[in-house]
Each structure stands twice: as C-alpha cells, then as structure tokens.
Amino acid sequence: MENIILPLSYLIGSVTFIMGLKMLSHPDTARKGNLVAAFGMTLAIFATIFLYKGHDGNGLGNYPWIFAALAIGTVVGTMAAKKVQMTAMPEMVSLFNGMGGACAMLISVIEYHHNPTPSVGMLVVIVLGMIIGTVSFAGSIIAWGKLNGKIKDKSIAGAQYINFILWGALITLSVMLIGGYSTEPMVFYGILMVAAIYGVLFVMPIGGADMPVVISLLNSFTGVAAAFGGFLYDNPVMLTGGILVGSAGTILTMLMCKAMNRSLKNVLVGSFGAAKTGGAACTGEQGSYKEISLNDTATIMAYATKVCIIPGYGLAVAQAQHACHELEKILGDKGVEVTYGIHPVAGRMPGHMNVLLAEADVPYEKLLEMEDANDQMASTNVVLILGANDVVNPAAKEDPSSPIYGMPILEVEKADHVIINKRSMKPGYAGIENELFFRPKTSMLFGDAKKVLQDLVSEMKQM
Amino acid sequence: MEAIQNLFTDPATYRLLTIVILSIFLGIEVIGRVPSVLHTPLMSGANAIHGVVIIGAIIVMGQAPSDDYLALTLGFLAVILGTLNVVGGFVVTDRMLEMFSKKKKK
Numbered sequence: 001m002e003n004i005i006l007p008l009s010y011l012i013g014s015v016t017f018i019m020g021l022k023m024l025s026h027p028d029t030a031r032k033g034n035l036v037a038a039f040g041m042t043l044a045i046f047a048t049i050f051l052y053k054g055h056d057g058n059g060l061g062n063y064p065w066i067f068a069a070l071a072i073g074t075v076v077g078t079m080a081a082k083k084v085q086m087t088a089m090p091e092m093v094s095l096f097n098g099m100g101g102a103c104a105m106l107i108s109v110i111e112y113h114h115n116p117t118p119s120v121g122m123l124v125v126i127v128l129g130m131i132i133g134t135v136s137f138a139g140s141i142i143a144w145g146k147l148n149g150k151i152k153d154k155s156i157a158g159a160q161y162i163n164f165i166l167w168g169a170l171i172t173l174s175v176m177l178i179g180g181y182s183t184e185p186m187v188f189y190g191i192l193m194v195a196a197i198y199g200v201l202f203v204m205p206i207g208g209a210d211m212p213v214v215i216s217l218l219n220s221f222t223g224v225a226a227a228f229g230g231f232l233y234d235n236p237v238m239l240t241g242g243i244l245v246g247s248a249g250t251i252l253t254m255l256m257c258k259a260m261n262r263s264l265k266n267v268l269v270g271s272f273g274a275a276k277t278g279g280a281a282c283t284g285e286q287g288s289y290k291e292i293s294l295n296d297t298a299t300i301m302a303y304a305t306k307v308c309i310i311p312g313y314g315l316a317v318a319q320a321q322h323a324c325h326e327l328e329k330i331l332g333d334k335g336v337e338v339t340y341g342i343h344p345v346a347g348r349m350p351g352h353m354n355v356l357l358a359e360a361d362v363p364y365e366k367l368l369e370m371e372d373a374n375d376q377m378a379s380t381n382v383v384l385i386l387g388a389n390d391v392v393n394p395a396a397k398e399d400p401s402s403p404i405y406g407m408p409i410l411e412v413e414k415a416d417h418v419i420i421n422k423r424s425m426k427p428g429y430a431g432i433e434n435e436l437f438f439r440p441k442t443s444m445l446f447g448d449a450k451k452v453l454q455d456l457v458s459e460m461k462q463m
Numbered sequence: 464m465e466a467i468q469n470l471f472t473d474p475a476t477y478r479l480l481t482i483v484i485l486s487i488f489l490g491i492e493v494i495g496r497v498p499s500v501l502h503t504p505l506m507s508g509a510n511a512i513h514g515v516v517i518i519g520a521i522i523v524m525g526q527a528p529s530d531d532y533l534a535l536t537l538g539f540l541a542v543i544l545g546t547l548n549v550v551g552g553f554v555v556t557d558r559m560l561e562m563f564s565k566k567k568k569k
Contacts, residue, residue, distance in 0.1 A: 024508045034553060038557075041515060049525070062529065073545065078550055099547040100510070100545065110527070229519035237515060244486050351505075355562070
C-alpha cells in the first residue's frame, strides 16, 4: 500500500498545477487557484522527503540538512514576499525566478560531480538543464538589478556578435562533452561560465520597455530547466510542472511581444538596445511645449464629462496609486465619468498597473483594456497621463524609423485635451523622444505624480 | 543517434516524451484566454510552480554521501533557493490576488 502514496502524491501534484494555472486565468477563482497549486506543491515536497526511494531502494538521508534548508527558505521567502512593496513586485518575481534557475543549475552541478561519466542521454539532460538554469539565474539577477535601478542600461557595441560567439562556444563545448570527445570536468564548468556570461549579456542591453517580455521569457526558461530535472529523476511532477510553466510562459511572452509588435527574435538578439542608442543620437532638437497650472488642470477636469487616466511606470515609482484613486473618487462625486486606460505593456510587467490600482481599491470595471479605451477616446474630454510615455508615443504609428514603430498605442489625441504629468522633459525608459509632448492638444503638468495628484484633490475640494 | 532512438524505443523515456508533448499543449490551452488584468499574478503563480525543481534538490541532497561536503553544501544551497522560489512565489501571488478579491466583496 505504502508504495502507491508517492506516485499518487505526484499525480495529485500535477493535477493541482494544471487546475491552479487554469483557475489563475479567471478573476473569480484566481486566489483559490494559487492555493490549490501551493497545496499540491507541499504534498509533492513532503511525499518526496519521506517516501522517495533511489535506484538502490534506499530512502533519502541528511534530514537535518533538508529541514534546515526548508526552514531557512520558508522564513526568508515569506518575509521577503510579505514585506515587498506592491510597486517592487516585478523585481521580486524576477528574483524568485532567478532562485529557481540557480536551484536547477546546482542540481546539474551536483549530479555531474557525483558521476562525471553518465550515459549520453543523462549527460544531455544534465548539460541542458544547467545551461538553461544558469542563463535564467544570471539573466533574472540582471533583470532584478535593472528594475530596481542598481544596474544601469548598457548597450555594448557589437553585443549581437558577442552573443553569437557565446552561442558558438556553448554549442562547441556541449558537443565536446556530450559527444565524448572530452571528459575533462573543465569543459563542464566552462559551459557553466559561458552560460552565466550569456545570461548577463542577454539581459544587459535590453531596455525597460522590454523588461516584461524578458521576465516572462526567463520564467519559462526556469520552467524548462525544472523539466530537465524531471527527466533526470524520472519524476513526473517536475516534468509536468516545468513543462506547463515553460509552455504557458512562452505563450505569455508571445502575447506581450504581440502587444509591442515585435518578434521574439528581435527581443532575443537585443536590437532594441542598439536601435535605442541610434535613435537617441539623432534627436537633437526639441519643439516647444506648453505648461499647465494645477489650478487650470483641476478646473478643466472638474468640468469635463469624461476623463480617462492613463497610468504608467511613473505612477508606480511615485507610489501614487492611492492618490490617483482619491482623484477618481472626487471627480466621480462631481459627476465626471472616470475610466483608466491600461496599455498591455504599461509598467514593468503585464498587468502591473492593474495590480497597483487594485491595491488602491479602484473598481475592476473602471479599468479598460487598450482597445476599449481607444474606442471611447473620441468622446473623452480630458486624458490625464500619469508617468506613462512610450505607450502613448505617436511615433509608434507615424514614424517608421522609430524603434517602437508598429506598437499599438493608446490614441490619446482623439480626446479633446491631453494633460501629461511627468517629472521632467526627459524621454521615457525606452529612451525615445515623444512627439506627443509638443502637440497642440497637449499640456504638461510637471511634478511628482503623488504630490500633483494630492494637490489636484485639494484644489478640487475647494471648488 | 542512439540517444534519440532510445527516446522512442525505451518505454520509460517514451512515456516521459509523451508527457512533455502533451504538457506543452496543455500549458498553451490552459492560459490561452487569460485577461490581461491577471497577467502579473499568473506569471507570478507560474513562477512559483516551476519551483517544483526543489524536488530535484531534495533528492540530490538526500542522496548525498554524508562525507561529501561539496555536494552537501551545494545541495543545501539548492534546497534553500528552491524553497525561496516556491514559498516566496506563492506568498507574493496570494498577496497580489488578495487585493483583487478584497475589492470584490464591496
């Protein structure tokens, strides 16, 4: 009887992962879905600890070590996840993702250390699992550093060529090792090094506008790395869990690429970074823009019938989601219809803005997806853009030489007035000049998003 | 060549191959129509699920000879990292989703 419990637990684990992902895709069941998957995971973990038997029929040992590690990971993980600000969520996910990648990498290293001459099939699995895990780990750490501003954008000249050389090196070394041409452990660790360098260089030149795509892609990488672990141990729950995340993550990545009208290859090769420096160099001149005072902004919004707020990363940085909700409520009290236009890639992660606004209790129905927001734009009086830039840049529609040309944008110019809140005239995270600031309908309202919104609210209260 | 042939002729590996192929389609189908509001929680949830790699870390740790300190140290580290991925991932996702459901009750 006892020997069916482990496979049964794995089966339940796999089913909960599928159900969890399915439920996570619906607003009503999402939270339960997460708990279902967490339950399956816990079951699979404890069943493994107590019931797993190796090829020699022996159970696992080293319990004190295992439980100490589990305890440390649980305490640190829970604290980190509980303490993190909602605005810092993307880098947190990126960091956790990197941990998973590093875990996969270490498993391969230990397996190789145990047995440096396994069968060809095993070696393929160990090496591929290590490469993907390492790239995911190194890339996630860089993505984490870039998102919280510790690492600045850097475009290295000829980065594409370096990447191709690294690919060449990875393939050559892997063939040497797997094909049996060399059994030197140095070759194995050489692969590890090259994969780590590739992971760093792969994310390094990618601009902030692409970060959501990169995190999603690295997420699916780690999934695939976990699946290789499943092959290694003939373990169905690792296999299904890993592959599910790998394929679901890839689809999510595709959806995001589609929203930005860029191919995945384009992102991978990193031409965005290269085009960016080219674009920045040739835009020397600036047109003239007009400023608008707080008072005028308050008046114009209070007497509008329909206002559309477009949030971007600036809102997240300024922690202005609560102030934003205040403004929306006071406008609502004055009989103004307020909606939010959410661009699919606004912020640093897909749905980033939705999470932020949900934290501030903004009702679900007020958040419009891009197509719906654009449909309503012509009947909108005032568009208030809060720290968004590239997602409203008309160059995406008008300028074929722009790196973001072809990306669908929020067509704010169909509205009567466009008010843009920014801290300065600096171009957005993607580093592209925005024509919109100099258009006749546009007025600039400078200042920190949170402060400006609070001032607007107090202005309106006096009206 | 032999390794590729084994994928199809060896019943155990062939079974794994089948699981892989079917799981790929399942993954695509399961999240195919997710609304963009849920993209971040979904990504975060998926992130926690690939933490299943921790099972490999536990196996490696549990099988390490007790005098092999390199394997023990690396395995210990691997279990910690895997746990961080799993626990952190699920807790973060729950926090995000909590905000969605809180508002629903109103």
